[in-house]
Amino acid sequence: MISAHWLVAAAPPYTAPQWLLVEAVYFGIAAGLFAGAYKAKTGWGKAGLASLALTIIAWHLLAIIPSWWLYYSDGVLGWGGNGCTALDVKCLKQAAKDTVVVIENAAGLGGFVIAFLMYQKKFPKQLAAGEKKPEATGGYK
DSSP states (O other), rough: OTTHHHHSSSSSGGGGGGGGGHHHHHHHHHHHHHHHHHHHHSSHHHHHHHHHHHHHHIIIIIIIIHHHHHHHHTSOOOOSSSOOOOOOOHHHHHHHHHHHHHHHHHHHHHHHHHHHHHHHSSOOOOOOOOOOOOOOOOOOO
């Protein structure tokens, strides 16, 4: 039975680095969903599978892995605290802990933006067969 004592006394058991291997399973699931989206016959099927894969990747890159890092750095490395006012080693450790999360989230979000832009460039919007481009309405002509 797990007591609430681990919140104060020691790091939670799931802060061990081996738990990051579980993330590889989720990224494998996302890769399988992308493969299914690539082979799907309908547009809705492709969109549904790809959006599910992107949701899994985003959830893990932008929430679960940074959360794990915060628990790990607080519990195992001892970089935690409730803020700091002095410029000492403890404060620098807290700043480094938070900076890692900021950089990881910036890289994840930037990666998504770059991937979406590359996708739009590779697959521009196309009209269906026989469909004519509608006349522009509004704005300057």
